[in-house]
Amino acid sequence: MTLHSIERIYPMDLDPHNPADQATLAIHVQRYEFASSLLSGQQILDMACGCGYGTALLAEQNPDKTVTGVDIDPDAIAYAQAHYHLPNLTYVCANAETFASERGFDTIVSLETIEHLPSPTRLVANYSRLLASGGQVIASVPITPTLDGNPHHLHDFSKGSFARLFQREGLRSVKEFEQIQWWQFKGLFSKKPDHQKQHRSEGVGHAVLQYYRRHPFYLLARVGSMLRYGFSNRYLTCQFKATN
Structure with missing residues (x-):
């Protein structure tokens, strides 16, 4: 596991005590809080749940619902099972x-997932298959460029392209939550190994130039x-529901 x-x-x-890391954590937790407030139905799926902290938040704030977290990484699932366990919460290791x-599933939560997958259309089509009748998807993506700074991202999205991705499956956005994360410049070109980094974005400048x-x-x-948004990343979380 890489801590930073x-x-x-x-x-x-x-x-x-690290403001940069805590600000990053806060912006992720806020997405989960937004999703938690909109959950409907009994069966909840958190796709690409990572180490499970957000999945646990959904389960803790909605004890009447059954929450399943899915992630492709067996180490992340093992961590989730070891650290975040509740009676209404289970984890599965699987490909999204x-x-x-x-x-x-009555609600599928998919936060900061779609930009990582080779085929976003195939992923959202699978969400559509997994949805129960009348179900919804709550999903998020960055809507500013990220391919230069994050080697794990395969796609960039705008508000329009994100909406069209779900429209193909008969789902439209009914509620939006936009977030701003200002850039962290300190240590941008640091050469420290991961275990010595003081914040998650340290050293990213090298990858950007490459x-x-x-x-x-x-x-x-x-x-x-940059001209439109300044020195910031923007993230959009949407609640998508069937159009018919």
Whole structure:
């Protein structure tokens, strides 16, 4: 496990006195709080649940519901099972694009997941198959460029492209929650190994420059985003429901 990975958050291993890491944790927890307030039905699925802290939040705040967390990483699932256990909470190790269940889910939560998968359309199609009649999806993506700064991201999204992804499956956004995360410049070009980093974005500058060497025209996307949003990342969480 990498404690200061840009990819995964393990709240118990973050420095409680580090403002940058705590701000990152807060923005993730706020998404889960938003999702928790909108849960409907009995069966809840948290797809790509990571180490399970957010899944546990959903289960703790909704003790009347049955919550299932799914993640492809067996280490993350083992961590979740060891650290976050509640009577109405279970975890499954599975691929989000192919995960199947005999029961339909009334609400699927999918936070900061879609940009990581090779085929977003295949993923959302699987969500549609997993939904019970009248079910909903609560999902989030970054809506500013991320491919230059995060090697784990495979796709960029705008508000429009995110909405169209779900419209293909007959789902439309009925409620939105937008977040701003200001850039952390301290240690941007640090060469410290992961276990010595003081915050999750430390050293990211090296990856950004390497990305621009391989994809020079992507710099235009970054400049355009900076002119529109300043030195920040923007995230959009939407509640999607069936249009019919």
